[in-house]
Amino acid sequence: MKAAPIVNIDGLYLEDTLVDDTFSGVVPFYSNMHHGILDVLTTTENVTQPEGEAPNDSESNISGYIIGIPVPPGLFRPCFDLASWNAYESAVSAAQNSYHEALSDWQALPKELRGDMPVRETPLQPALWIEGLTPEEIEELTKPQPEEPTEVDRIGTEMVARELEVIELRQQNEAQGAQIVGLELRLLSLENS
Structure with a gap:
């Protein structure tokens, strides 16, 4: 088991939760309204719903995300950059599709004409954890207190x-x-x- 950060829908860190050692990626968790009582359902599987789709319950709403990337030290209020994560995931998917196409084209060629096998190039993962406080808020927090x-x-x-x-x-x-x-x-x- 390892600790994984939980963030709200804006990406702001809330707390850690225990997940399986193999957990990675970003997984949403949903809140269900049943007779006015909020039940938070969490999933620790590395399976995500397609964009815009929720689990079978029509009253489900994304309440936040479980993040498989640890929070780096030194942040006052860690914030996970969900937009950068989505862009990174799209880039990885596009690179994977491009590789599979190149590999299919390479395999379709006669062995004498193939040349070197295509190399899969994965984009570098950007820094996904950012500071959630403004410089003014950080200055206020770090100024010497009496x-x-x-x-x-x-x-x-x-x-x-x-x-x-x-x-x-x-x-x-x-x-x-x-x-x-x-x-x-x-x-x-x-x-x-």
């Missing part, structure tokens, strides 16, 4: 504030003690005179 103080930081700040209050009270105490001593000295000097 750090929330931890419980230890908060307690430490409170302790420093209490220490400062204690020092201030001690200084006030010393000043008042000095005043009292001064008054007692004046009183003593008045009594002695």
Whole structure:
């Protein structure tokens, strides 16, 4: 078993699901409305319906796709480019048809005239996973956020504030003690005179 990404109908990544190790390609999954209750039916077979056709249920709608291509690292909000996938699939199909035609033509020739056997050329697969966020959204996500103080930081700040209050009270105490001593000295000097 391996994890395969699930995307919505716009290609935005939703979550992973477990599929067979041999799973590849892009397979739609459908939602059926039965008495107002949404049931999501998923298929993990590598069989796709023809374009525009749904399973036998006339109330079925494509809800998303199971993707057999892993999400590359480094994307903030992965988005599968369904248009590029469809174009790639069309190019692969056209290349396959072209190869089969060339092979049939080659095989139809007498052995003496055949030459080299046609080579099947498969188009390169484009990068199908793209960034689903705009550069502005990425900048907003990646800008430094003010750090929330931890419980230890908060307690430490409170302790420093209490220490400062204690020092201030001690200084006030010393000043008042000095005043009292001064008054007692004046009183003593008045009594002695």
